[in-house]
Structures are given as structure tokens and as C-alpha cells.
Amino acid sequence: MPELPEVETVRRGLSPAMEGVVIEKADVNRPDLRWPFPDRMVERLTGQRVDRLRRRSKYILADLSSGETLLIHLGMSGRMTVSGDPLGQFAHTHPMPEKHDHVVFHMANGARITFNDPRRFGAMDLLPTATAEDHKLLSVLGPEPLGNDFHEQHLVDAFRSKNTPVKSALLDQGIVAGLGNIYVCEALYRGRVSPRRKAGQISVARVAALVPIIRQVLQDAIDAGGSSLRDFRQADGELGYFQHSFDVYGREGAPCRTPGCGGEIKRITQSGRSSFYCAQCQR
């Protein structure tokens, strides 16, 4: 489950194989992922040109020439990989079909895009492009963390009356859209804020400081091609590299990297998820 940087990495990888290209055929190999696929999905995709691939939070949006948009979510374990395009940018030969290859797009340029998702927490839907932001999954989202609507005042206002731990607040997609467990941990470490602190109890200055930190963490991860843990692959099947840059995530028991801190990274559970942090320098 890719968070925003991983989804953006996938989108960029798919773009040269899909944008401006007609979907010649779509294989839909099961009736559902997390939810049932939309009615007549194969018919509504076949013959449509992908005019643009966009991203909103962790969703990939493919605007089709029919006036509909294909919404794709990778859930926890979803992958989309490209094979066999005629430009030779990707692997030349198509791989053998694998278990959990739920949807396959056969593009008119010879590329094949395979959606594989073992846990099936992913989703796909078709919606009118003109009113895409009204879709129930998108209408509840807060601002894009890398966009202009995510600014210091927004986060200060969102946190002001929150009695919940800042960890939960930053995971709340209605406050800011696209962060997940990893990047929240990393951003709080860089901001020296304890994940246990109540959001409404942090000083305005420290909340404001989190905004550029969040942007930077995400941008650093995008620049590294995302993080590859168990499941994530870029669209060309390559690994991302940002996992080597984690300061706290997955580093339970390891020394804190803050110069002179001397603390040790701890793991605690907050609302069912692991939080990694240094209790010494994150307050």
C-alpha cells in the first residue's frame, strides 16, 4: 500500500505507456476487488483512449475519451506493471500471468498493463469525468499535500480543536490527503513531534513547521522512486529506494539518527497501527 509517493511513481511509470493510447481490450478476471467492479466495465473500457492520467491523493484517475474516468486504488498490496511496449522502454516480453492478476489492459501500442493485488484491498470504479470530485471516495479528501491548498493556516485550523493524537490527525485523509503510516512517522520525526501528542495541543509554530516538512518528505520519496517494502514496485517492475532513507519507520531498537540525541527508536501501537519514533527528541 502504497502511499502518495508510491502512487505518484506508478502514475509516472504508466503515463508513457497509456496516455494518448487506446485500450484495445481489457481483461477483468474477477467480479470485484474490495467492492464489485462497475457495471459493464469491460465494454466501457474497450476502445476508449486514455486522454490523461492524473492522481488525487492515493487514487490514480484515467480520463477516457468517452467522458468517463477510471478510478484506481492500489489498496495495501496493489501493483500496476507495464510490459511489452513497442518503444522498448519497458520489458520487451510479456510475463506469464500470475496469481492475483485481476485486471489487464491491452493497449493499442502493444503495451500491457497488469493490475495485481493479492490482498484485494484495492478498488476500481468508473465515474463521469466532469463531476469526478463528487465521487464518494474523492469528495471527502482534504487538500493535496504538495498543492497550494495545503498551507500552514490550513493545518493550524485543522488541528486547533483536535483532541486526537497528531499521528491519527495526519493519517486523517480529510485533513491532508495522501499520507499513510510510513510518511506520517517520518514527518513527525523530522518535525521532532511525538506521535502521541494531541494535535490541538501543539504550538502554532510547530504545527506550521510540519507543513514544509511533510512536503519535503513526500518529495524526497518521489525523487527516490518511492519506497519498496513487501509489495511495491514501480510500473517498470523496479524497486523504489526511499526505504533506505527511513529515519524511524521499521527501525525499532535502532539508534536515533539525530546528532547528539543518543535515543533509541521505539514502536508503539496507536489505533491499531505501529508508530515508530524517538521518545528522546520527539516531544
Place this chain on the structure above:
DNA sequence: AGTGTTACCTGTGTGC
């Protein structure tokens, strides 16, 4: 209303 917990799935790693 706001907040925490559970459930949806399969795969993998660990310890016995």
C-alpha cells in the same frame, strides 16, 4: 460529532 476498534484479504516472517 468525534474518536477508537474491527473487518476486509493474502502473504510472509518468526518462533516453537
Place this chain on the structure above:
DNA sequence: TGCACACAGGTAACAC
């Protein structure tokens, strides 16, 4: 090797 168990990047539906 086999087995049980904990855990995994998300999010919606619950139960307070």
C-alpha cells in the same frame, strides 16, 4: 518441515 501467530503501506463500517 510444519504449524501457529503476529504483522503488513488503506479505508469504511461499526461501536461507543
